[in-house]
Amino acid sequence: MEKDLAYSKPVQRRRAAWNTKDILITGMIGVVFAFVLLAVTFAYFPLAAILGPAYSRITDGIFMIPGLMALYLIRKPGAALVSMTIGGLVMLPFSPYGLIGIVWAALAGLECEVPFLAVLYRKYSTLFLMISGSVATILSTLLEYPLYGHAALSIGVQITMLVVSAVGGAIGGILSKLLAESMLKLGLLADYRRSSLDHTYRK
Amino acid sequence: MSYLHRLNPLSKLLAIGPPAIFLALTTNVWTPLLFINLTIGITLMLGRIPLMRYAKVCAPMLLIVLGFILLYPLLVSDRINEGSELLFSFGFVDVYESGVLFGLATGLRLLAMLVLSLLFTLTTDTADLIRALIQQWRVNYRFGFGTLAVLRFIPILMQQFQLVKMAHQVRGYTGKGSRRIMERTQRYALPLLSSSLRHAERMAYSMDSRAFGAYRTRTYFRRSSMARQDYIFIGSFWIGSTLAVLILFHFDMLGKLSLFKTYH
Known part of the structure; x- marks a missing residue:
């Protein structure tokens, strides 16, 4: 105990490292969207009953919004993973999926990171957000195979499923861009204003 | 505070992890069914969860599972249905026995994993x-x-x-x-x-x-550590699930194990 309280030098962090504000803003995006996603999760069941398991995947993109939005605003590696994991933690007591839900959320965060990692977190255009949304949703559909046994469905259904989820991901990409831009336009988050000034490359 | 509530959250995670991964590999009906019954029993007895509350939490899960059981027989590919008995046909929809079994297995597999995770979520505080x-x-x-x-x-x-x-x-x-x-x-x-x-x-x-994150070391008000009861719980949970799997294997009810279910 004594040793813990002895004076030690404050930690020096690089400019690119996460500061407290980044952590809290990312977490807050996760928390707010956790409730939206919870509503979508419950709305999904009647939708799946009407449209069938293939076409109802159009909602997949909505699940990627917190990740993409956090990445777009914060522009630091790992933002999607952190915000989605925190969102999963919030949903833990309410979601019908329980622990699978949080593993799923963390995986979805990683899926959002994959396309950005491929361009070393340098591109943030609308088109790229759409593409990364599609890539993320396709990856998440592929990861469902062990759990739900999609491989037993007929090939046509499987292809429709992948295409529909890709379209949903693109829609999610546009929505996250629009939401992030409207937040910046409101005058919030002055530190992150650089996000909207430069559409393609981070200075 | 019941026994499960008092356990360290991480020990519960460690205990249910391997059985959950094993369940993801199963492809028949009996294995998940056995695990569902065992887990519900443990959660209700050791967690002291009222039956009504458990049923209320379970209801949306059962809806998901029911969706799989009802929809999958209509959507499975012809490879699975090949050589199995035709149960009934309605217009252009044919329902085969193996398709129904496949839907049941998928739904129960999901339910087994959800019930396992309920053991954790119902007895754990997120802050802990x-x-x-x-x-x-x-x-x-x-x-x-x-x-x-x-x-x-x-x-x-x-x-x-x-x-x-x-x-x-x-x-x-x-x-x-x-x-x-x-x-x-x-x-x-x-x-x-x-x-x-x-x-x-x-x-x-x-x-x-308030200098949050300024120093590398940190002191804590609430300490969290593994006690002996945690190790006992992990060990007995693992041994119990291994025994369940061995019994199923002995009676030849384990079925095939497959990750991507492309076996048919």
């Missing part, structure tokens, strides 16, 4: 889990306590939602009608999102001003 993750699994404490700070915001968020609703009502906006779902989303989502982000910003500044 985060504390344990920070102290025992060396999760960066800035992220951990940041998460705790953000979780505290949930009740305020509910309040904000009521506030926005009332503000709309005062202006005569009822928000009824299914067609204007986009407008409704915009009217509710934007104020909520902006106010919560503003709150996060303020919270970050106040945490920074």
